[in-house]
Amino acid sequence: MAKEVAGWFHRPAFWLRSDEMKTEIAINPIACDGHGICAELLPELIELDEWGFPILKSRNLPPALLDHARRAERLCPTLAVIIREY
Amino acid sequence: MSDNSRYSFPRLAYGGKVSSSNRIAAIPSSTIHFFEHVSVFGSVEPYLGKLHHLKTQLSENELLGRGGAAFPLSKKIAGYEKHRGKVVVVANGSEGEYLSRKDEALLARHPHLVLDGLSILGSALDAKMGFIHLKSSKEASIRIVQEAIAERRGVDPFRIEVSTTVAGVGYVAGSETAVISAINRQGGLPLYMPERPIVRGVRRRPTLLANVETLAHLALLARFGSHWFSSIGTENDSGTRLITLWLPSGSYRVLEVVAGTEFAEIFQAMGISREQVSCGLLGGYFGQLIDSDKLWTLRASQSFLKSAGFSFGAGVVALAEGCPISETARIINYLAKESAGQCGPCYLGLPELAKTWKSLASDNVTAASISRVDELCDELAGRGGCAMPDGAVLLARTSLRRFRSELLEHQGGRCSYGQGSGRLVPPTGVLAAK
Numbered sequence: 001m002a003k004e005v006a007g008w009f010h011r012p013a014f015w016l017r018s019d020e021m022k023t024e025i026a027i028n029p030i031a032c033d034g035h036g037i038c039a040e041l042l043p044e045l046i047e048l049d050e051w052g053f054p055i056l057k058s059r060n061l062p063p064a065l066l067d068h069a070r071r072a073e074r075l076c077p078t079l080a081v082i083i084r085e086y
Numbered sequence: 087m088s089d090n091s092r093y094s095f096p097r098l099a100y101g102g103k104v105s106s107s108n109r110i111a112a113i114p115s116s117t118i119h120f121f122e123h124v125s126v127f128g129s130v131e132p133y134l135g136k137l138h139h140l141k142t143q144l145s146e147n148e149l150l151g152r153g154g155a156a157f158p159l160s161k162k163i164a165g166y167e168k169h170r171g172k173v174v175v176v177a178n179g180s181e182g183e184y185l186s187r188k189d190e191a192l193l194a195r196h197p198h199l200v201l202d203g204l205s206i207l208g209s210a211l212d213a214k215m216g217f218i219h220l221k222s223s224k225e226a227s228i229r230i231v232q233e234a235i236a237e238r239r240g241v242d243p244f245r246i247e248v249s250t251t252v253a254g255v256g257y258v259a260g261s262e263t264a265v266i267s268a269i270n271r272q273g274g275l276p277l278y279m280p281e282r283p284i285v286r287g288v289r290r291r292p293t294l295l296a297n298v299e300t301l302a303h304l305a306l307l308a309r310f311g312s313h314w315f316s317s318i319g320t321e322n323d324s325g326t327r328l329i330t331l332w333l334p335s336g337s338y339r340v341l342e343v344v345a346g347t348e349f350a351e352i353f354q355a356m357g358i359s360r361e362q363v364s365c366g367l368l369g370g371y372f373g374q375l376i377d378s379d380k381l382w383t384l385r386a387s388q389s390f391l392k393s394a395g396f397s398f399g400a401g402v403v404a405l406a407e408g409c410p411i412s413e414t415a416r417i418i419n420y421l422a423k424e425s426a427g428q429c430g431p432c433y434l435g436l437p438e439l440a441k442t443w444k445s446l447a448s449d450n451v452t453a454a455s456i457s458r459v460d461e462l463c464d465e466l467a468g469r470g471g472c473a474m475p476d477g478a479v480l481l482a483r484t485s486l487r488r489f490r491s492e493l494l495e496h497q498g499g500r501c502s503y504g505q506g507s508g509r510l511v512p513p514t515g516v517l518a519a520k
């Protein structure tokens with residue numbers, strides 16, 4: 001069965017919009033299986049907790065990190081890394 | 087319009103035993119059938135299909151939803167107005183909160199007030215179809231509701247179907263999207279529905295859900311007017327509300343109280359003295375554990391509790407006699423077991439938190455385990471796919487803060503209360519159906 005994403009995860013409030021911020025990163029906790037690839041590709045923003053699951057240090061994705069973030073998005077085995085541009 | 091003064095109080099507990107202060111009443115258990123219902127409250131027909139009338143009445147005083155989120159009904163209706171004619175209305179009586187019994191008691195007593203509310207709301211929005219959603223474990227109440235629907239054929243402007251949810255799916259089963267998913271027979275777990283209001287819910291139609299208590303209040307408000315409605319209660323919180331009060335003995339009472347009534351008064355009316363109680367859980371499993379001194383100063387009003395930093399949730403007050411640290415341990419342990427096992431921080435982190443907290447309830451409390459709880463709370467907050475970890479974290483954090491002196495006692499190998507009976511959590515096996 002496909003894993004459903006909780007409603008609040010997709011509500012704008014979760015993404016902490018601000019006027020300047022254009023790109024944001026999030027991790028879908030329901031999909032994520034804790035493979036940790038994202039933390040390796042994007043250590044600037046993602047660290048792993050004691051169980052190996054990613055903790056986002058910031059949702060704001062600076063342009064300099066966009067390429068790395070895209071790699072993480074592509075390589076995450078469960079497609080749990082989500083990048084949104086406004 | 088009927089004689090208004092007659093029902094000033096009690097309202098939903100009509101016919102029940104009233105306290106001497108005339109602010110607390112118990113809901114009787116016998117069902118009010120259609121004939122008696124109409125002779126007491128009058129027919130609902132004059133109030134059907136009147137959106138404008140309903141909106142004026144609701145704008146004059148806020149009827150807050152009673153399912154837990156306290157969302158104003160007027161705002162909810164406004165969101166569905168442009169979908170008039172296509173809306174499906176759902177009376178939600180599934181009561182996901184394990185400790186809440188008020189919806190069940192209300193449906194057993196007043197199925198017709200709830201159905202009246204559903205008809206008033208549905209007909210105002212030109213709905214063609216209504217649902218009433220119940221817990222499947224309560225066969226008796228399903229039967230009462232089905233009989234009530236049969237009794238009122240010809241009165242309801244639309245077809246009402248009874249749907250049930252499998253009991254034991256835990257607290258998430260009462261949430262909006264889970265109810266829709268259950269009615270659509272899609273499994274009854276929360277679904278991804280980003281749009282608010284929900285425009286593709288039951289049978290892919292715009293779906294308005296309202297708690298059954300909200301609907302019963304609406305049925306009276308529409309009949310007797312907003313002036314009558316707000317004639318009791320406080321300025322910010324008018325009317326009455328139903329609460330489920332769990333006594334330290336482990337039994338519960340469903341009471342109707344005038345909004346703003348002091349907890350002290352309620353406890354006194356129930357014959358509970360402060361000495362019997364060590365702490366109480368306010369708002370259910372997503373609420374907080376509060377020491378008895380504080381608890382006795384609070385009032386049964388959502389706005390009062392909110393300004394004091396608490397929430398009434400679905401109106402649960404559960405009193406305990408055991409050590410607050412042990413009670414917290416049991417609740418966190420229960421929540422950890424309830425994890426749907428989808429998110430790592432939830433299914434790995436909550437058991438860890440439960441285990442650590444359990445060590446605080448023993449007599450070898452160390453500073454290290456206290457700071458470990460702090461650390462786990464920081465680590466887990468906001469990391470789930472739903473609010474589950476946040477509920478456990480809120481409880482752990484607030485209990486840690488509020489009962490620190492008791493923890494120091496534990497550190498010295500003492501406990502001022504004893505283990506308690508653990509009645510705040512379901513006995514193992516209740517959720518076995520999951």
Ligand code: SF4
Binds near residue numbers: 033037039053077
């Ligand atoms: S790579 Fe994907 S699955 Fe692995 S930890 Fe990161 S988000 Fe989770």
Ligand code: SF4
Binds near residue numbers: 006426429
């Ligand atoms: S946080 Fe995730 S695993 Fe825990 S109950 Fe919610 S959806 Fe399920």
